[in-house]
Amino acid sequence: MSTDPAFSRALGERGWIGMAWPKRYGGGERSMLERYVVVEELLAAGAPCGAHWVADRQSGPLLLLYGQEQIKQALLPRMARGELYFCIGMSEPNSGSDLASIRSRATKNQDGWLLNGSKIWTSGAHLAQYMIGLFRTGPVSSNRHADLSQFLIDMATPGISVRPIKDLTGADHFNEVFFDNVRIPADHLLGNEGDGWNQVMTELAFERSGPERYLSCIQLLIQMIDSADRDNERHTVAIGKLVAEMATLRQMSLGIAGMLARGENPALPAAIVKDQGTLVEQNLPEIAHDLFGIDLSSRGGPIASVMSYLVQAAPSFSIRGGTRAIVRGIIAKGLGLR
Numbered sequence: 001m002s003t004d005p006a007f008s009r010a011l012g013e014r015g016w017i018g019m020a021w022p023k024r025y026g027g028g029e030r031s032m033l034e035r036y037v038v039v040e041e042l043l044a045a046g047a048p049c050g051a052h053w054v055a056d057r058q059s060g061p062l063l064l065l066y067g068q069e070q071i072k073q074a075l076l077p078r079m080a081r082g083e084l085y086f087c088i089g090m091s092e093p094n095s096g097s098d099l100a101s102i103r104s105r106a107t108k109n110q111d112g113w114l115l116n117g118s119k120i121w122t123s124g125a126h127l128a129q130y131m132i133g134l135f136r137t138g139p140v141s142s143n144r145h146a147d148l149s150q151f152l153i154d155m156a157t158p159g160i161s162v163r164p165i166k167d168l169t170g171a172d173h174f175n176e177v178f179f180d181n182v183r184i185p186a187d188h189l190l191g192n193e194g195d196g197w198n199q200v201m202t203e204l205a206f207e208r209s210g211p212e213r214y215l216s217c218i219q220l221l222i223q224m225i226d227s228a229d230r231d232n233e234r235h236t237v238a239i240g241k242l243v244a245e246m247a248t249l250r251q252m253s254l255g256i257a258g259m260l261a262r263g264e265n266p267a268l269p270a271a272i273v274k275d276q277g278t279l280v281e282q283n284l285p286e287i288a289h290d291l292f293g294i295d296l297s298s299r300g301g302p303i304a305s306v307m308s309y310l311v312q313a314a315p316s317f318s319i320r321g322g323t324r325a326i327v328r329g330i331i332a333k334g335l336g337l338r
Helices: 005-013 032-044 053-066 069-080 196-209 218-227 233-261 267-292 301-318 324-334
Strands: 086-089 105-108 112-119 130-136 148-154 160-165 174-185
Touching (some): 053 069, 053 130, 086 174, 196 233
Antiparallel strands (some): 105 130, 160 174
């Protein structure tokens, strides 16, 4: 997703960031379904929402739930104005989506906390002013989910360094982030010490359930519809099936927005939407090639250009929000299969 700080500020001026947040924190106190409609239209149009995306989708809601009051008052209105950008520090080298195995550590001292370790695949860390990071605050035990805590981290703090990672498309929105004796205030602990795992599960439900779980490849589907031969039965059947799958994913995703509005825990259905959305999106370029025989080397026309990008970008869709194996493990557990 591309970034445009001016566009983010313009959305903030319209009240389209933090729409469901309380007005006292700069929000609009609109419903989750109203927010869903706005986000869906922005994604379908390919709007450059990357700068404020994480702040609006998950960091703001997480601060509302677990942040100290003075932090909410200081940061949330600026986030709603499109001025503050956030990144998420979860995955680590040699851990991937197995968050319970992280080794980065936060040690309590007389002034607050001392952070050491590293994070990887941190989208937008090179632009973000803040990170919400998961660190181990106690000894590793047989219960790997215990003694994990989340922290609000000012990315300008001494001891933090960011190293970009280029993906297949040549973009460098992924990053490694290193923490070398990084000092943060005591009130930057989010929630209670040791509650990090439950907080992360709440956060990932926000990340896995939105319309971005099925709209990342929408431009390719639009181009396929525009390029289809109405008299070609293969085109009709294949594209009809894709549209039906997209419509089903949309209804599932809307259902989760309703759950969030009612204060319910959508962890299981969010994992299902994430898994199925990834399958549909990663299959799209292959189906397009099968139907239209596009020569990507020639980059001929809009459909070839879109497909060329997605062939390179789609493999990463399995990783964001949790790998397929992790997500399916959550689904199996939630259904009582393990």
